[in-house]
Amino acid sequence: MDEKKNELFYQPKNGYDLIGAAERTACEDYCKGYMAYLDAARTEREAVSEAIRLAEAAGFAPLGDDAGPIRPGQKVYLNNRGKSLLLAVGGKKPMSAGFVVGAAHVDSPRLDLKQLPLFEDAELGYFRTHYYGGIKKYQWTAIPLELHGTVALKDGTAVDVVIGRDKDDPQFVVTDLLPHLAADQMQKTMAKGVEGEKLCILAGSVPYAGEGGDRVKLAVMSLLNDRYGITEADLISAELEAVPAFDVRELGLDRSMIGGYGQDDRVCAYAELAAILQTEAPERTAVCILADKEEIGSVGVSGMRSQAFERFIARLCGDTCTVQESFSHSFCVSADVTAALDPMYPEVSEKQNAARLNYGVGFCKYTGSRGKSGASDASAELVGYLRRLCDDAGVVWQMCELGKVDQGGGGTVALYMADRDIDTIDAGVPVLSMHAPFETTAKFDCYMTYKCMKAAYGAE
Numbered sequence: 001m002d003e004k005k006n007e008l009f010y011q012p013k014n015g016y017d018l019i020g021a022a023e024r025t026a027c028e029d030y031c032k033g034y035m036a037y038l039d040a041a042r043t044e045r046e047a048v049s050e051a052i053r054l055a056e057a058a059g060f061a062p063l064g065d066d067a068g069p070i071r072p073g074q075k076v077y078l079n080n081r082g083k084s085l086l087l088a089v090g091g092k093k094p095m096s097a098g099f100v101v102g103a104a105h106v107d108s109p110r111l112d113l114k115q116l117p118l119f120e121d122a123e124l125g126y127f128r129t130h131y132y133g134g135i136k137k138y139q140w141t142a143i144p145l146e147l148h149g150t151v152a153l154k155d156g157t158a159v160d161v162v163i164g165r166d167k168d169d170p171q172f173v174v175t176d177l178l179p180h181l182a183a184d185q186m187q188k189t190m191a192k193g194v195e196g197e198k199l200c201i202l203a204g205s206v207p208y209a210g211e212g213g214d215r216v217k218l219a220v221m222s223l224l225n226d227r228y229g230i231t232e233a234d235l236i237s238a239e240l241e242a243v244p245a246f247d248v249r250e251l252g253l254d255r256s257m258i259g260g261y262g263q264d265d266r267v268c269a270y271a272e273l274a275a276i277l278q279t280e281a282p283e284r285t286a287v288c289i290l291a292d293k294e295e296i297g298s299v300g301v302s303g304m305r306s307q308a309f310e311r312f313i314a315r316l317c318g319d320t321c322t323v324q325e326s327f328s329h330s331f332c333v334s335a336d337v338t339a340a341l342d343p344m345y346p347e348v349s350e351k352q353n354a355a356r357l358n359y360g361v362g363f364c365k366y367t368g369s370r371g372k373s374g375a376s377d378a379s380a381e382l383v384g385y386l387r388r389l390c391d392d393a394g395v396v397w398q399m400c401e402l403g404k405v406d407q408g409g410g411g412t413v414a415l416y417m418a419d420r421d422i423d424t425i426d427a428g429v430p431v432l433s434m435h436a437p438f439e440t441t442a443k444f445d446c447y448m449t450y451k452c453m454k455a456a457y458g459a460e
């Protein structure tokens with residue numbers, strides 16, 4: 001009977017039963033590079049600048065104004081306002097044959113400082129914040145935070161801000177109530193226990209010498225002025241992001257997992273990036289996108305709905321074909337993370353169709369919620385194509401769905417790529433504690449997502 005089962009049943013296996021010593025070593029090497037990238041890329045801007053540094057080292061050059069159609073083997077990138085990045089390696093075939101694109105995002109949930117953030121209360125200085133993306137607010141209290149971002153000055157120059165990354169630098173925190181006095185708070189729902197306006201970041205406590213009010217606020221502003229030459233008015237034109245200060249670490253006694261902030265979706269962004277940096281002369285032009293603003297709907301000039309993508313592809317096409325013609329023959333892997341089955345919370349997943357740690361890159365035919373709403377729902381033919389591509393390249397993959405029917409759901413950039421007449425499917429790394437300040441992935445799945453991207457770029 002077992003023989004018949006093996007013949008007829010789809011029986012996914014734990015990845016560690018499928019790979020040998022050489023592949024395990026390759027996996028470890030790959031994850032070292034990923035962990036270093038994740039440690040260096042705490043914001044979308046840093047994810048872009050770090051990717052450019054790696055791309056230039058691999059021979060990529062900025063797309064010049066005079067460039068015609070992309071040449072076979074040519075390696076170019078377009079830095080979209082420092083917040084999203086588009087890279088390409090010219091294929092042997094012309095752009096009219098379409099291109100293979102990996103689309104991931106590099107923005108992650110965080111606490112953004114408001115434009116007038118600074119105030120003091122009871123002689124303590126604070127920054128007010130407005131959270132970015134979907135967070136469980138209680139998770140962001142009582143953990144160490146760093147401040148990263150940029151302040152645009154009136155004279156047109158900008159000042160980059162990083163406070164808390166260096167070991168000697170001070171860090172920040174959002175305080176929470178002690179349990180002794182939390183009787184009322186503990187009666188509230190988890191959604192209401194910590195309210196958005198209470199996510200204020202403690203910024204200082206020593207008053208400025210002299211008489212009068214707002215002395216701690218003045219002292220904090222004075223320190224910012226000493227360090228960065230800025231005033232309170234300059235904060236109006238600033239983007240300052242408070243992000244978890246945790247180092248990226250190996251997890252588990254067997255070191256098989258990775259813990260870190262921002263793995264959604266820098267884990268897939270790095271997989272795409274590492275794959276395209278090793279792509280030399282693909283059949284079809286390879287394109288890699290590190291997009292911004294996915295967590296708030298792919299909006300804005302640096303989001304995936306932006307025409308910046310059309311502008312980039314138009315430059316690669318030159319006068320050889322229209323962007324639309326090229327789109328219609330293209331293939332997109334929307335590389336974004338998916339929810340892994342959490343044995344502590346099995347009730348939110350339907351086990352047969354849930355992604356599992358160490359089972360490889362997760363394909364999602366559809367995402368969305370309430371009857372697949374908001375999904376691009378890849379065609380059967382496209383799923384079949386990806387199955388073949390990955391099996392031929394020795395990529396371990398699993399088919400998965402983000403949570404039980406009507407449990408909730410989520411979206412990616414997939415529908416915005418499909419809107420453009422590009423065949424698109426979601427594939428990415430299963431994550432535990434997604435959107436938490438410290439997310440968990442399995443090294444094996446990170447590595448297989450990279451192999452999946454390599455196989456896609458290497459396809460006919």
Ligand code: MN
Pocket residue numbers: 105264265294336337
């Ligand atoms: Mn994501």
Ligand code: MN
Pocket residue numbers: 264295435
């Ligand atoms: Mn997300």
